[in-house]
Amino acid sequence: MDSPLLPHGVKRCSTWAFFFWTLPWLALLAWGGLSAFLCLWKGLNQTNMSNVFAFALWIVFDLAVIALGAGAFFTGFLTYIMGQKELKNIIKPAVIIGFICYSGAMAMLGIDIGQPIRGWFIFWHANIHSMLVEVSFCITCYLMVLAIEFIPIILENRKLEEIKELRIFGHSLHEIMAVFAATGTFLSFFHQGSLGGMFGVMYARPFAAREGFYIWPWTFFLFVLSAIACGPCFTILCTKLTEFFSRKKLVPDSAIQLLAKISAWLLSLYMVLKIADYLGWMYGIIPRSGLTFESFFREGPYGVYLVVCEIIVCGILPAIILMVPKGRQNQGWLIIACLLNCTGIVLNRFLFIVVTLAIPVMPFDRFWGYLPTWQEWGIGFAVIGYGFLLFSAAYRYLPIFPKERELNPITE
Amino acid sequence: MKKGNDHGKHKYGMVIDIDKCTGCGTCMVACAAENNVSVRADQSDKERTITWMRLYKISNGKEFPHTEVSYFPRPCMHCDHHPPCVSVCVATATKLDFNTGIVSQIYTRCIGCRYCQAACPYGARYFNWWDAFPQDKGMDRYLTPEVSPRMRGVVEKCTFCHHRLMRAKTLAYAEDRRELEEGEYVTACTEACPAQAITFGDLNNPEHEVSKLIKHPFTFRLLERIGTEPKVYYHSSRDWVRKLGDNFLPGEYTPVVNKTWAEEEWSTKPGRDEF
Numbered sequence A: 001m002d003s004p005l006l007p008h009g010v011k012r013c014s015t016w017a018f019f020f021w022t023l024p025w026l027a028l029l030a031w032g033g034l035s036a037f038l039c040l041w042k043g044l045n046q047t048n049m050s051n052v053f054a055f056a057l058w059i060v061f062d063l064a065v066i067a068l069g070a071g072a073f074f075t076g077f078l079t080y081i082m083g084q085k086e087l088k089n090i091i092k093p094a095v096i097i098g099f100i101c102y103s104g105a106m107a108m109l110g111i112d113i114g115q116p117i118r119g120w121f122i123f124w125h126a127n128i129h130s131m132l133v134e135v136s137f138c139i140t141c142y143l144m145v146l147a148i149e150f151i152p153i154i155l156e157n158r159k160l161e162e163i164k165e166l167r168i169f170g171h172s173l174h175e176i177m178a179v180f181a182a183t184g185t186f187l188s189f190f191h192q193g194s195l196g197g198m199f200g201v202m203y204a205r206p207f208a209a210r211e212g213f214y215i216w217p218w219t220f221f222l223f224v225l226s227a228i229a230c231g232p233c234f235t236i237l238c239t240k241l242t243e244f245f246s247r248k249k250l251v252p253d254s255a256i257q258l259l260a261k262i263s264a265w266l267l268s269l270y271m272v273l274k275i276a277d278y279l280g281w282m283y284g285i286i287p288r289s290g291l292t293f294e295s296f297f298r299e300g301p302y303g304v305y306l307v308v309c310e311i312i313v314c315g316i317l318p319a320i321i322l323m324v325p326k327g328r329q330n331q332g333w334l335i336i337a338c339l340l341n342c343t344g345i346v347l348n349r350f351l352f353i354v355v356t357l358a359i360p361v362m363p364f365d366r367f368w369g370y371l372p373t374w375q376e377w378g379i380g381f382a383v384i385g386y387g388f389l390l391f392s393a394a395y396r397y398l399p400i401f402p403k404e405r406e407l408n409p410i411t412e
Numbered sequence B: 001m002k003k004g005n006d007h008g009k010h011k012y013g014m015v016i017d018i019d020k021c022t023g024c025g026t027c028m029v030a031c032a033a034e035n036n037v038s039v040r041a042d043q044s045d046k047e048r049t050i051t052w053m054r055l056y057k058i059s060n061g062k063e064f065p066h067t068e069v070s071y072f073p074r075p076c077m078h079c080d081h082h083p084p085c086v087s088v089c090v091a092t093a094t095k096l097d098f099n100t101g102i103v104s105q106i107y108t109r110c111i112g113c114r115y116c117q118a119a120c121p122y123g124a125r126y127f128n129w130w131d132a133f134p135q136d137k138g139m140d141r142y143l144t145p146e147v148s149p150r151m152r153g154v155v156e157k158c159t160f161c162h163h164r165l166m167r168a169k170t171l172a173y174a175e176d177r178r179e180l181e182e183g184e185y186v187t188a189c190t191e192a193c194p195a196q197a198i199t200f201g202d203l204n205n206p207e208h209e210v211s212k213l214i215k216h217p218f219t220f221r222l223l224e225r226i227g228t229e230p231k232v233y234y235h236s237s238r239d240w241v242r243k244l245g246d247n248f249l250p251g252e253y254t255p256v257v258n259k260t261w262a263e264e265e266w267s268t269k270p271g272r273d274e275f
Helices: A015-042 A057-068 A070-081 A085-089 A091-112 A131-154 A164-175 A177-200 A218-246 A253-283 A305-323 A325-329 A331-358 A374-397 B026-034 B084-088 B115-119 B162-174 B188-192 B209-213 B239-243
Strands: B012-017 B054-059 B069-074 B094-096 B103-105 B125-127 B155-157 B198-202 B232-235
Touching: A015 A091, A015 A374, A057 A070, A057 A091, A057 A177, A057 A218, A057 A331, A057 A374, A070 A085, A070 A091, A070 A131, A070 A177, A070 A218, A085 A091, A085 A253, A091 A131, A091 A218, A091 A374, A131 A164, A131 A177, A164 A177, A177 A218, A177 A331, A218 A253, A218 A331, A218 A374, A253 A305, A253 A325, A253 A331, A305 A325, A305 A331, A325 A331, B012 B209, B026 B054, B026 B188, B084 B094, B084 B115, B103 B155, B115 B125, B188 B198, B198 B209, B209 B232
Parallel strands: B012 B232
Antiparallel strands: B012 B198, B054 B069, B094 B103, B125 B155
């Protein structure tokens, strides 16, 4: 039915099969739509957020998808600035994943603030001392950059390419993509960093507070590093998932291996610095506040196991697997390592957001726990549904994998 | 314009005598009524109710008959040094006034991101999870005309009854005075406390009672080590109460045993905990 829209020389499932594939994701979107409507109409009392958990599931989701979406800017940086031509085979899906992550995060933030209509006050009444202002400015600008990077990919659609003006416009944008890759890298560095800075500057919350360099707490640099360590792994995971569902090879191993290797080095460096950060914090900020590391996990549902999981299971372990050539060349191990790496980063964000707020600072206050409502899950899952839908549509209608035809010749 | 608060003309603050506080909660009620704090029919969800002034019950943790119980009334601390909530606010909706030392909140500018709540270690900031008041119950007739009710989706907090300062200033100006006398401007909780446990005044004015009380060795502040420099001080002759005002590693807390309140001088008599 939609065959004139499909890219040349590649095989795609039938329209009906594609329609049924989209149903579960549309259901997630509907769930999210209902949740969003309730939250906007009745207010944030529809969530289980409270004066204790001022930040909760949505902020964890936001920070997680923004870290995972870092594959876009980092792959762009490696491809266009560092000249890693091999990565041209994966840059388009990376950009689309980035766009999905950032636009999803922005949509969630729009519902998360108590007065969504006043969202523009961030820009109008900007408090330049606030890390969150830097985050908002950079994310908004970077989403525009991602949209610009996405446009030429959309214009490669078979039907759109037939229009001469659009074709020329798309190709012209391609020519100057390095400029946008550089802009994206600059913006991403600052918002990934200031997302970390947001928590490091909370000096009255000893669990999150960090020392640092000039105005930037160490979390600023650690968040940048962790994002570029896990972003490529998330891109690999999405590619592998697409290969699994489409039952074909889409990206040459060399590109995947290069990304995995780069990720391995970055994750290893991150682990070394993160452990140093933990030690510096345990022997610096914590005792200065009159506390001990154990005192943070005295009660409540969040225990030391989270930190052990973050550092050892989801940090050192995937770093070793990815570092060893035999480990990353084995498909199973590669996927496990990428999954663990991404989980570790999400866990890190969870610790900084939910666990920070669950721990009381006043000695006579109590520990708290938090479980999201279905409305909160709905909006979180809607972003996943939106991601699947957009990526599936992009895969179906756009030639996002340049080597697909070469790797899967149609023999008819 | 004054550059820093230390050079500010006034620095309003309070001293709460924990030994006098009976935990009756009048300060909470007076505060809520005075400041149009929103209520709902069901106030049992304590994680989401709004209590600008909140009482925390504390205990020395000892078995009967040595058990002692006390209360920490906790308003906003109006932190004097780099208030954790002010620098993080995205829309400049909260500000430390260098002329009064009061940390204000502009409700109509707050976007409800709640970053300030996350940054405040005292839990003194509250988000409006629901619409302000039930519209059809006639509760608007009980509102204080000087205080604007807050809309859903914004953060609010104790303002040291800022409208009372405005009222006192207006009165003083009408009488051709430029300075307020001690007691002309006090918060609703100070006025309401039946045990007179709260003393309010200008910490910069050596004539004011508060500026004398804060020099007493039994006076302390909540989470002093973090460096927020609260302008709310507490006073207790009991070491276990003072110790609960901050986090201490074993052996770090130094009891004030040699100073007795009655004699106002250093002596060899033990503190109250020793009896």
